[in-house]
Amino acid sequence: MSIQTLSMSEVLAMYALSIRLDRVSSLVSKNAKKHFLDTIACILGGFSSESTRAVSNYMSNRQYTSESSVLMPSMIKTDAEFAAFINGVSAHALDYDDVSTAMIGHPSAVVVPTALALGEALGSSGEEVLTAYIAGVEVCALLGLSLNPRDAVNGWHSTSTIGIFGASVAAARLIGLSLNQTVDALGIAGSEASGLRANTGTMVKSIHVGRAAQKGIFCAKLAECNIHASKLIFEAPFGIGCAMSNGFCEKALIDAIETGRSEFTSGTLVSKQWPVCYAAYNAVEAAITISEKNSIKWECIDHVLCRVSQSTRDMLPYDIPSEPLQGKFSLPYCIAAALRWQNISIEDFSDDRFSSLIGFLPRIKVETDKSLMNSAYLDGRDTTELLIVMKNRDKYFERVDSPRLSSNLLERNKIASCTGVDFSSQSLFSLENAVYNIENALSLSELLNSIMACFENIHYQEANL
Amino acid sequence: MSIQTLSMSEVLAMYALSIRLDRVSSLVSKNAKKHFLDTIACILGGFSSESTRAVSNYMSNRQYTSESSVLMPSMIKTDAEFAAFINGVSAHALDYDDVSTAMIGHPSAVVVPTALALGEALGSSGEEVLTAYIAGVEVCALLGLSLNPRDAVNGWHSTSTIGIFGASVAAARLIGLSLNQTVDALGIAGSEASGLRANTGTMVKSIHVGRAAQKGIFCAKLAECNIHASKLIFEAPFGIGCAMSNGFCEKALIDAIETGRSEFTSGTLVSKQWPVCYAAYNAVEAAITISEKNSIKWECIDHVLCRVSQSTRDMLPYDIPSEPLQGKFSLPYCIAAALRWQNISIEDFSDDRFSSLIGFLPRIKVETDKSLMNSAYLDGRDTTELLIVMKNRDKYFERVDSPRLSSNLLERNKIASCTGVDFSSQSLFSLENAVYNIENALSLSELLNSIMACFENIHYQEANL
Structure with a gap:
């Protein structure tokens, strides 16, 4: 089947389902882990934000399935969608998370919470979680190339309007959706894509991120339950391209896939060194x-x-x-x-x-x-x-003309400042170790334990003040 | 404070919070109950749809707070947001629910599920629920006048993109949000508004409705938890008017409020007599x-x-x-x-x-x-x-040139055909009675019981086949 006869959803779904960790370059894999770790640091830095606290209040006194960890010191469990929501809000609360100039938005703050929460709920391996994350970020970048800058110029916060598709394919990967189901998940996500730049500078901006992470799981689960959607959600009249942008640039997407572009090696995905826009x-x-x-x-x-x-x-x-x-x-x-x-x-x-x-x-x-x-x-x-x-x-x-990129030393400083953990502490090394060896982990338990250890360290430090 | 110095969210919130059942005309109240009943009939007709069944599967095997009835024969309870979701999907599954030519969409299928689910969870009185419903539908119509036809022409399914604001003010009324909180709820809703016409003719179209009903409660609850949002969500650069339409027509909204327009007496809200677009x-x-x-x-x-x-x-x-x-x-x-x-x-x-x-x-x-x-x-x-x-x-x-309106006889036939209950049955009269006297009910229990009786009748009939 030629790529030209497929709908854009089919192209994206085939691409996202075809990514395998043993076939991506070692640089893609290495950089992906770097950004994964950076995002966890942002979650650890953002959990005490006003937005996360307010969202936690909204969740309190309610019953949920206990399957995925909310990344806060209590490490309570809730269902995967709500865990992705809260952790996504934390990930973006400081505006410290990585930014993609291809997407014109923040892909990892959306996709990491989806991959972590659903991966924990499903008992996925570290390799599956990392692969889902890579697929999600690549899809965010491809859609950014096809829909932006107009999506953003028109008023949309691409982090969520495009991020939801990345979260949806990450969830599709972890659940193990078929090609048709993944296409349905993207079609459903088209009708869930939202988030306005008018809310920049309010608590709602980080809620955009949490909701995109949450809705990605929702869309994939609906597709799993045989909800069918338009296969032409991007390019159809009255689809995403028409409603949010000035059309959908199919060429940009197909060219990027055919030339083997990766967002992780294109110089367009930037770890932020300052917690500002x-x-x-x-x-x-x-x-x-x-x-x-x-x-x-x-x-x-x-x-x-x-x-x-x-x-x-x-x-x-x-x-x-x-x-x-x-x-x-x-x-x-x-x-x-x-x-x-x-x-x-x-x-x-x-x-x-x-x-x-x-x-x-x-x-x-x-x-x-x-x-x-x-x-x-x-x-x-x-x-x-x-x-x-x-x-x-x-x-x-x-x-x-262009901001310089941060060095590795800055990155370690950033993680330390986000976690509130001493630069040389054991818990920081454990966290780094868990992420940098994630592809060998049978489950997310070691990573989650290392995150919990960081929280305990924060508690310990606070108790000593 | 002059209406001209207020933001559109403030105008809408003040308007929605000011509606009182003892101050609206008897025709508004009568027609509102007629449309409320019509929507319940659509829910009873739609609960067995493929969309509702799929969505119910998505909900199964999960834990939720037990506070609001899912309007299906089992009448299981879940949390208010999920009940509004499922009931909203049912309400629109047949495309038989009422349509507003002011909104260019289906207001009641969104607002009734919100009002029913949250009203039950909060133990609201019938008067509170009916008032919340009226406020929600009026807001849908006002926003339709301000944003359409361009919202729809651009590809948006106004039923959900505008309906979510109606659901949000209905929820705000029932929770008892302050003016500022209601403005926040609208600001949050702006970043949750979604739904593409590309999904017309798919199961996702009725999911738009359920999600708008669900998200209305979500937005109001976040506002209650002190999430703050833009007060200028409709008219700001990068707000709803900019992103979804060709600006926001403030004059249309203010004129309609100042002239005392009601959607229930303007001839623009139509009960459908055939279950087609x-x-x-x-x-x-x-x-x-x-x-x-x-x-x-x-x-x-x-x-x-x-x-x-x-x-x-x-x-x-x-x-x-x-x-x-x-x-x-x-x-x-x-x-x-x-x-x-x-x-x-x-x-x-x-x-x-x-x-x-x-x-x-x-x-x-x-x-x-x-x-x-x-x-x-x-x-x-x-x-x-x-x-x-x-x-x-x-x-x-x-x-x-214009479709004729259905007569009362047709309406009773519609309810009977939706419920599958005999035209002259006691359960149909009980349902009508519960809705037409809703303003005197201390809670929704009588109405919910009459709905359950309709389901039992359906079961009874099926058992006799």
Whole structure:
């Protein structure tokens, strides 16, 4: 059967079901584990967020099947869909999870919670879980290439509107759906895809992620129960391409598959080094560079001018954030934090630090300039220019076209800061070890135990304070 | 506070929270109960559908809080969200539930399951449940006026994309959310709104309805748990108006509220008399009229030409349906059934009748004509022309601009045929009585008992076969 005679759902489903861990390159496998670990770190960093706490309250006092762990210190079990929901909210709560410029969104925060929760419920092997995760992320990237930038430009938060398809194929893999059932799962997912950028800077943004993770399992399970859906959900009139984008670019998807593209080796999947919107990265880097190069003193800054493209501006709408969460989507806030501490960490969104920065923000002006938009619209790589004017009239200027990637050392620091566990602790090594050897694990129990050990360590540290 | 300074969510929430049963006109209240009953009839008719059975399988072997009745013969209880889901699927499974030409969708099939399931779980009074239902339907209509026809033209199934907001305010009413919480519920619902017309003619179309009913409760409960969302979800850049329509028409919404419009007295909410897509109604009426006027014999028909607008055509994409469910969205199938039986009933979508009609369908040709589109795009009132040519070359022509409304007698017949209960049976009278006196009920128990009695009657009849 030629690829040209298949529907896009059939192409995607065949592709996703064909991925085998022993056939992907060792670099794909290695990078996949790196991003899997990064996502677990984000969950461990996000479990105490306001969003996760609120969602946990919603879940309390209700009965569920006890099959999948909620990744919180209590490690209570609930059913796979709800566990994926809560863990997905945690994964994105800090906006610290990885970002794909192909998808224009955050694939791992959606797919890892799906794979973990369903893999635990089904007793899947580590290899099955890792393969499901890889398939899910690849599908997110392929759909991003076919639907974006227009999906995002139209107002959709691609992390969930595209992420749900990644979660659905990951769930399809773990359940062992047939090709036709996987096509049905994608067709059902088309009618479940949702999430608006208008909720950027609210608690709902991380709920998008949890819901996409949860709904992926839901869609696969409905398909397993013989719910049939359109096989043309992407390209049909009144399908995803028509409703969410300006059509569906079949060529982009087929070309990527035929050339053997992998999201894990294309340089488009980025582990974040700061817990802020990726669109602010160039500005943060410019601020840190100026600050370090010139050893400028925070209190000697008179004012700041930041120039960005309109698309970058649109992703960072809060000039004066009214709460710390909005600060992650505020150019002035991110720039101020970077100038003040030559870094941006989780703690910079505490109420105390928020109060200490907020008075400075009116000194930072943001302007848009069309010439700063690079070809890849909305992917966070638009150029940013930063001009800092000191009280003594000294001026410093920096232009950043693309954020540098974080080193391995930064990654370990990130995991340590997310988990609140000492850099050299045994529980951190156990967690890394469990993920880096996941393909040999008969089940997820070792990985889940290592996560629990991290929580116990956090508890222990808190008790010692 | 002037209405002009409020966000659309605030306007809608204030409006929805202000509705009181003792302040709406007696006609609103009477019609609301009529549509409430009609929806229960559809649930009773739809519970044995393939979609509901599949969804029930998905739910089986899982644990849930036991608080709300699944309206099936077993009357098992599950949690309110899942009960609303299953009952919503049943309500729309036959495509027999009421339709709003203001919403361009099916409001009651979404809102009644939400109100019933949550009302039972919370022990709400009949008055509270009826008021919540009225508020939900009014909100659906207001949003339809503000977002359609473009929401539907863009590919969205407004029944769910708009219905979820109706379900959310109904749930907000029953829970007793504050104004701010109701605004949050609407903001969360914006990020949960989904459902594609590409799934028309598949089992997923009725799943849209169940999910909107379920998600309405979910959104209200999250808001109750202090999840905060955008207050500008309808009119913000990257909000519902931008993402799903061509903006949000604030004037339509405010004008309707300020003039005291009610969906229940505007002639736009129609109880369906045939279980097929409303866009096929003019064609069905033309076929029945010709057939009855001229006593034409089915076997003497040579061929048929049906002319409709493009929008009507788009809603009925299946010229040769491959299964009975697609027949509900097929002009040839609906016309053939109407010509054959001078009516369309639930039984016309059995496998037997499907087989008996399918050979005739190639004799029916469908053409589109721009001049047949009335001003109110996509609302089912576009003109249809039907030409029937007999084997002896006699010709019959009928043109229908707007479907006639069903009489009360037809309504009772519909309820009887949906419930499978004899027209004069005690259980049917009990059901009618429970709904028509719902505002005096301290709880939903009498209504639920009368529904159970209908199921017992069905069982009894089946046992006697």
